[in-house]
Amino acid sequence: MKKEEFLERYAIERKGTNSLKWDKLEERFGDADLLAAWVADMEFKAPEQVVEAIKEKVDHGVFGYTYVPDSYYEAFIDWERKRHGYEVKSEWMRFSTGVVTALYWFVHAFTKPQDAVIILSPVYYPFANAVRDTDRTLISSELINTNGVYTIDFEDFEKQIIDNEVKLFIHCTPHNPVGRVWTAEEAERLLSICDKHDVLIVSDEIHHDMTFGDHTHIPSAIVSEGKFSQRVVTVTAASKTFNLAGLLTSQIIIENEALRKRFDKFVNSVNQTEVNLLGMTASEAAFRHGADWLEGLREVVKSNERYAVEQLTAHAKDLVITPLEGTYLLWIDLRAYIEPDKVKEFIQDTCRLAIDYGEWFGEKSKGFIRLNLGTEPRHIKQAVDSIIEHLPTSKKI
Structure with a gap:
């Protein structure tokens, strides 16, 4: 299945559906008005046969x-x-x-x-x-x-x-x-x-x-x-x-x-x-x-990854993005531009994103974020464009 068909058939709004990802932002992040780009689930309906x-x-x-x-x-x-x-x-x-x-x-x-x-x-x-x-x-x-x-x-x-x-x-x-x-x-x-x-x-x-x-x-x-x-x-x-x-x-x-x-x-x-x-x-x-459904999903994830990597690295050449071999989760090192102690302030308060922070995965990964690519391209564009808009134009000293 091609990306366009997949998105037309399966993309869906999840706000207001008792979604942990979208409807628990106030409880998890202290702010309900964020773009959910965190926990690893998706804004796509299951295959019709399911x-x-x-x-x-x-x-x-x-x-x-x-x-x-x-x-x-x-x-x-x-x-x-x-x-x-x-x-x-x-x-x-x-x-x-x-x-x-x-x-x-x-x-x-x-x-x-x-x-x-x-x-x-x-x-x-x-x-x-x-x-x-x-x-x-x-x-x-x-x-x-x-x-x-x-x-x-x-x-x-x-x-x-x-x-x-x-x-x-x-x-x-x-x-x-x-x-x-x-x-x-x-x-x-x-x-x-x-x-x-x-x-x-x-x-x-x-x-x-x-x-x-x-x-x-x-x-x-x-x-x-x-x-x-x-x-x-x-x-x-x-x-x-x-x-x-x-x-x-x-x-x-x-x-x-x-x-x-x-x-x-x-x-x-x-x-x-x-x-x-x-x-x-x-x-x-x-x-x-579900095999055909899965191929459509994979096309969406790869397309989202390409957009994120191309746009972010074009704006900030020293940003380090780990190559995506597997999963639908993109690992991004912001430390060249943002002090590790200020990443949460930057991502949440400035960029208005709810995201998984690096230190959740290991104490030595503070300064990293994990971006969920298993979503509609419009959400990835919003998240990436917001990071680009607010990211400093030069490396931190």
Whole structure:
């Protein structure tokens, strides 16, 4: 599907619909009159087939207990095989009400209080929360930032594991917020270190369908032909791909039978809820029928990225924008022009934007912002043009 058709069919106003992104600005930012460019959801309706599938359930009128049908497993397994080369088996699959919930479950199930858990920073902030909130020890290994291109400091990563006796690694692939799609070589080296030191790998792959150019997502469980699959736990969902986050349905994949039993034992102690009927219905329809919709979305995101990068760098050549390999989130370093302590004042009070700030993702990323590209071009134009209008014409001294 082409960008123009996608926008005509799916772009929609979300203000006044109990949208967290748009209708909670006063609570989250202290100002309701901002342009929402933050949290990672979109201003696009789901594919028609998803809406129709939900309507059928609504018309039936019964919303009782349900289970995961064989057709759901078939749809998800087919999607993973065709798009990512991962041959998932239904017996490996479990479900949660969201990726973040699953992260908390994994930390509880596979570590003990005070155990060390490592992340690659900057990274999606619930990773750190899942460690701190559960009384584990948070260990961060900083990614190397070379003029906006992020790579892994493998020596530091291994040293942190050894020095802190790390038990669990929460991995983000593709990486949010820096938009990296890790290469086969990077993934193999990273997971080899974990394997060498008996570290369990939890791989958040929720952005796996959103990659660009020659960049290809490689599921952690099939890196090096599945060499590390027995120590990988994968969590993903249709929610980021198809804008279904409010339907609270995520997949967990655990190949290792002993880990599955350990996980099941923990989950049985904290969760006695059946799966979400409408979430299952919507996700299955998306996996079966959403490929063309997804191509339209990808065109919109790339077009938005081109506009943002071209306009911002034309105005401010020393602005550093990280290349977008994956996700629909653009990582921008404002420090050449704005003092880190003044970024919030600049973005919110002057530019009138609600945005994700760099320090949310890691204490060393103050001065950065994350711009959500999964929206109508008019919103990107408004956000970018406002930054350009108010950005100083020369670098700060």
